[in-house]
Amino acid sequence: MSAPALARPAPAKPxxxxxxxxxxxxxxxxxxxxxxxxxxxxxxxxxxxxxxIVPLLVAMxxxxxxxxxxxxxxxxxGIDVSVGSIVMVxxxxxxxxxxxxxxxxxxxxxxxxxxxxxxxLVNGALIAYGRVQAIIITFGTLNLFRFAGLQxxxxxxxxxxxxxxxxxxxxxxxxxxxxxxxxxxxxxxAAIAWYYLRHTPGGRHFFAIGGDAxxxxxxxxSVRARIVLGYVVTGLLAGVAACFVxxxxxxxxxxxxxxxxxxxxxxxxxIGGTSITGGRGSVLGTLLxxxxxxxxxxxxxxxxxxxxxSDLFVGVFIIVAVGADLxxxxxxxxxxxxx
Amino acid sequence: xxxxxxxxxxxxxxxxxxxxxxxxxxxxxxxGSVHALVGENGAGKSTLIKILSGxxxxxxxxxxxxxxxxxxxxxxAAMALGVATVYQEPQLFADLTVAENVFTGREITRAGxxxxxxxxxxxxxxxxxxGLPARYATVAVGTLSIAEQQQVSIAKALAGDARLLILDEPxxxxxxxxxxxxxxVVRRLxxxxxxxxxxxxxxxxxxxxxxxxxxxxxxxxxxxxxxAELSVRRIAELMVGGVLDDGPREHRVPDGPARxxxxxxxxxxxxxxxxxxxxGGEVVGLYGLVGSGVAEIAASVYGITPxxxxxxxxxxxxxxxxxxxxxxxxxxxxxxxxxxxxxMFSFQPISFNISAGNLRLLSKxxxxxxxxxxxxxxxRMIERLSVKTPSERQPVSAMSGGxxxxxxxxxxxxxRPGVLVLAEPTQGVDVxxxxxxxxxxxxxxxAGTAVLVVTSDLPEAIRISDxxxxxxxxxxxxxxxxxxxxxxxxxxxxxxxEVAT
Numbered sequence: 001m002s003a004p005a006l007a008r009p010a011p012a013k014p015x016x017x018x019x020x021x022x023x024x025x026x027x028x029x030x031x032x033x034x035x036x037x038x039x040x041x042x043x044x045x046x047x048x049x050x051x052x053i054v055p056l057l058v059a060m061x062x063x064x065x066x067x068x069x070x071x072x073x074x075x076x077x078g079i080d081v082s083v084g085s086i087v088m089v090x091x092x093x094x095x096x097x098x099x100x101x102x103x104x105x106x107x108x109x110x111x112x113x114x115x116x117x118x119x120x121l122v123n124g125a126l127i128a129y130g131r132v133q134a135i136i137i138t139f140g141t142l143n144l145f146r147f148a149g150l151q152x153x154x155x156x157x158x159x160x161x162x163x164x165x166x167x168x169x170x171x172x173x174x175x176x177x178x179x180x181x182x183x184x185x186x187x188x189x190a191a192i193a194w195y196y197l198r199h200t201p202g203g204r205h206f207f208a209i210g211g212d213a214x215x216x217x218x219x220x221x222s223v224r225a226r227i228v229l230g231y232v233v234t235g236l237l238a239g240v241a242a243c244f245v246x247x248x249x250x251x252x253x254x255x256x257x258x259x260x261x262x263x264x265x266x267x268x269x270x271i272g273g274t275s276i277t278g279g280r281g282s283v284l285g286t287l288l289x290x291x292x293x294x295x296x297x298x299x300x301x302x303x304x305x306x307x308x309x310s311d312l313f314v315g316v317f318i319i320v321a322v323g324a325d326l327x328x329x330x331x332x333x334x335x336x337x338x339x
Numbered sequence: 340x341x342x343x344x345x346x347x348x349x350x351x352x353x354x355x356x357x358x359x360x361x362x363x364x365x366x367x368x369x370x371g372s373v374h375a376l377v378g379e380n381g382a383g384k385s386t387l388i389k390i391l392s393g394x395x396x397x398x399x400x401x402x403x404x405x406x407x408x409x410x411x412x413x414x415x416a417a418m419a420l421g422v423a424t425v426y427q428e429p430q431l432f433a434d435l436t437v438a439e440n441v442f443t444g445r446e447i448t449r450a451g452x453x454x455x456x457x458x459x460x461x462x463x464x465x466x467x468x469x470g471l472p473a474r475y476a477t478v479a480v481g482t483l484s485i486a487e488q489q490q491v492s493i494a495k496a497l498a499g500d501a502r503l504l505i506l507d508e509p510x511x512x513x514x515x516x517x518x519x520x521x522x523x524v525v526r527r528l529x530x531x532x533x534x535x536x537x538x539x540x541x542x543x544x545x546x547x548x549x550x551x552x553x554x555x556x557x558x559x560x561x562x563x564x565x566x567a568e569l570s571v572r573r574i575a576e577l578m579v580g581g582v583l584d585d586g587p588r589e590h591r592v593p594d595g596p597a598r599x600x601x602x603x604x605x606x607x608x609x610x611x612x613x614x615x616x617x618x619g620g621e622v623v624g625l626y627g628l629v630g631s632g633v634a635e636i637a638a639s640v641y642g643i644t645p646x647x648x649x650x651x652x653x654x655x656x657x658x659x660x661x662x663x664x665x666x667x668x669x670x671x672x673x674x675x676x677x678x679x680x681x682x683m684f685s686f687q688p689i690s691f692n693i694s695a696g697n698l699r700l701l702s703k704x705x706x707x708x709x710x711x712x713x714x715x716x717x718x719r720m721i722e723r724l725s726v727k728t729p730s731e732r733q734p735v736s737a738m739s740g741g742x743x744x745x746x747x748x749x750x751x752x753x754x755r756p757g758v759l760v761l762a763e764p765t766q767g768v769d770v771x772x773x774x775x776x777x778x779x780x781x782x783x784x785x786a787g788t789a790v791l792v793v794t795s796d797l798p799e800a801i802r803i804s805d806x807x808x809x810x811x812x813x814x815x816x817x818x819x820x821x822x823x824x825x826x827x828x829x830x831x832x833x834x835x836x837e838v839a840t
Contacts, residue, residue, distance in 0.1 A: 211432030
C-alpha cells in the first residue's frame with residue numbers, strides 16, 4: 001500500500017503517457033523469428049534468397065490480414081472460427097464473377113469485401129444480440145457458410161479463372177521493385193488498425209469491453225455495436241484475403257479453399273500475445289505471430305521434413321503463448337472479489 | 340444552501356420478476372452534504388443507487404435534480420446530469436492504464452485521437468487528490484491492490500464534473516489509513532458543493548463522515564435524521580425495526596471436548612487471532628458484515644486459502660487443510676457459499692449430486708458405482724430433507740434454490756461428518772426452505788455433529804446458534820449466547836463502542 005497524501009507526488013515524466021508500444025512477448029517473438037531465420041539460412045542455403053523470402057511474405061498475407069480482424073474480435077472476448085468458410089464463400093463468388101462476366105480487379109476486391117462484411121454482420125449480430133457464446137455461433141456459421149459456398153460452387157471446381165488478380169499473386173506482376181503488393185496492402189491495413197486501436201477512443205473501447213463488458217456498458221460504451229463492428233471488419237478482411245488466395249492459386253479453384261485457415265489465423269493471434277480471455281492484444285503481435293507460423297511452415301518444407309512437423313511446432317508455440325498469458329494473469333492481485 | 344435540493348426522489352418502486360426490491364423510496368440530498376444510506380442486506384439500497392445511476396430504471400416514482408424533474412434512463416443520462424457512482428465492485432479494466440480507466444467512455448480527444456498528455460495531466464491531479472502516486476497514471480490497473488483499485492474508481496467518478504457522488508460501501512475493503520484518505524476526499528468534495536450519498540455497513544464511521552442518515556428497511560425508506568440525533572445502537576434499532584426477537588432455541592448442548600477448534604487463526608491481510616471452539620452437538624455461528632473477514636475465515640477452514648498463522652484442530656489433533664478435498668479427508672464436511680460455482684453439478688441428477696464425493700462409500704470393490712445403493716441413498720435423503728422433486732433422477736438445474744441447497748447439504752450427510760462447516764447455508768433460499776434447512780442443521784447437531792455456520796444473515800445467525808461469535812475488522816470481537824437481541828448483535832458487528840456480552 002502506498003503512503004497516503006502528505007508527500008506530494010512528483011509530476012509524471014512528460015512524454016511517456018502510454019505503456020511502451022512493444023511488449024515483452026513481441027520482443028521474444030522477434031528473437032525467436034530471428035533465430036529461426038538464421039538457423040534456416042545456415043542449414044538450407046536456398047532460404048536466404050529472394051526466391052524464398054518473397055513467397056513466404058506473400059503466403060503469410062491472408063493469415064495476417066484476417067488476423068488483424070481476429071485480434072479485434074479476441075480482444076473483445078470473442079472469437080470467430082468461421083473465417084475459413086468466409087474466405088471460401090468470398091473466393092467462389094469472386095471467381096465465378098471473374099469467369100462469368102470478367103469484372104476488373106477493383107470490382108473483384110469490392111465484391112469480396114462486401115460479401116465478407118455481410119457474413120461478418122451475420123456473426124456479429126447473432127453474437128451481440130443473441131447473447132450466445134461466440135465460439136458456438138461461429139462454429140455454426142462455419143458450417144452454414146460452407147454449405148452456402150458449396151451451393152455456389154455447384155458440383156465442380158471453378159475453372160479458367162482469368163489473371164485479373166495477378167497484381168496480388170506470387171509472380172512478377174505481384175511485385176514492384178521486388179516488394180510484393182499484397183504485403184504492402186497488409187502493412188497499410190496493419191498501420192491503420194494499429195493507430196485506430198491504440199490512439200482513438202473507439203479503438204480503446206474494444207479493450208475495455210474485453211476487460212469487463214458490464215463495466216464498459218456502465219461507462220456509456222455501446223458494447224453491442226462495437227462487437228458487431230469487430231466481426232464485420234474480420235469478415236471484410238477475410239474478403240480481401242480471399243482475393244489474395246485466388247491470386248496465389250492456379251486458374252482453378254477447388255471447394256477446399258480456406259478450409260482450416262481459421263486455425264492458422266487464431267494461432268497467429270494467440271502466439272502474438274493477444275489474451276484469449278480478452279482485454280489485451282496487439283496488431284504488431286499478430287503480424288509477428290503470422291510471420292512465425294509461416295516461417296515454421298516454409299522452413300519445414302524447405303528442410304524436407306514431413307509437413308506434420310509444422311503442426312507440432314505451431315502447437316508448441318500456441319501452448320507456450322497461452323501459458324505465458326495465464327501466468328501473467330495469475331501473478332496479478334485478483335481484481336474481483338468472489339462475494 | 341438556499342433553493343432546491345441537489346437530488347429529490349420520491350415514491351420510487353422497482354420489481355424484479357416476483358420480487359419487490361423497492362416498494363417506496365424517498366430521498367432528498369442537499370448539495371454540500373454527506374448523506375448516509377443504511378439498511379440490512381436486501382433492504383433495497385443497491386437497487387436505489389442502481390436507479391439513481393441509470394443502471395436500472397424505476398417502475399414508479401419521480402426524480403428531481405436541482406429542482407428540475409428528470410428521467411434517468413441510462414448510465415449515459417446519469418453521467419450527463421453529473422451523477423457519478425463508485426460501485427462496491429471496482430468497475431475497472433485490468434489491462435488498461437489508470438489514466439485510460441478514468442477516461443473510458445469520455446476520452447479527451449484532439450482531431451479524433453485520444454489526447455494522452457491532456458488525460459495524463461488531468462489524472463495526475465486526480466491521483467494527487469486521492470493520495471495515489473502520480474506515476475500510477477500509466478500503470479495497468481490489474482497490477483494495483485484492491486484498495487488502490489477502489490481509489491482509482493473514485494478518481495474515475497471525479498473525472499467528470501460530479502455534482503452527485505454515490506459511494507457504495509467504499510470503506511468495506513480499505514484499511515484504516517486508506518479510509519482516512521477517503522474521508523479527506525469526501526469532505527473536500529462536500530465542501531466544494533458536491534452532494535454525496537454514502538452507503539456503509541460500518542455504522543461507527545458514519546459519525547465521522549455523515550451529516551444526515553436515511554434508513555431503509557424492506558424496500559422502503561423509513562426516515563431521515565441528522566447524525567447528531569442518532570447513535571450506533573439507535574441506527575441498528577431503526578434498521579432491524581420492530582421485529583420481535585425469536586425466543587431461545589430449545590436445545591441442550593452436551594458437555595464434551597471441542598471437536599473443531601480455531602486457535603488464533605489468521606491470514607495475512609484478511610483476518611487475525613480468530614478463536615472459536617465447537618463441541619459435538621453444538622451449533623456455533625460466525626456473523627460479520629461484508630468486508631469483516633468472515634467469508635475469508637470460512638474459506639481458510641475449507642482449505643481454499645490456507646491460514647498463515649494460528650492453528651486448526653479437529654478432535655484435538657492439529658490439521659492444515661490444503662484444499663476442500665483435503666479438508667474433507669481430515670473430517671471437515673463443507674457446504675461452500677457459492678453453490679453454483681463450487682457446490683453443484685447442475686445438469687446431473689440429484690442422485691449423482693448426492694453421491695459425488697461419497698463414491699467410495701457407494702461403490703462395489705471401490706471401482707464401480709453401486710447404482711442401486713446410490714438411488715436408495717438419494718431417495719432416503721430426499722425424504723429426510725423433504726426435497727420437493729418428482730424423482731431422484733431430476734437434474735439439479737431444474738430445481739429451486741432452496742431445494743438445490745438441500746441436495747448439496749444431503750451430500751454432506753451421507754457419511755455423517757463429525758464436523759460440518761456451512762457457509763451462508765440459506766443464501767438465495769425462500770423462507771419455507773430456510774426453515775427446513777435450519778431444522779436439518781439442528782437435527783445434525785442433535786446427532787452429535789459439531790456445526791459451524793458462517794453467515795451474514797443476522798436473524799439466521801441468532802436463530803440457529805447455541806453460541807454466536809461476531810467478527811469485525813478481521814477478528815472475533817464479541818460472543819453472544821442463545822436468544823441475543825438483533826440490535827445488540829448488529830451494533831457489535833457494526834462497531835458500537837458499548838459492546839453487550
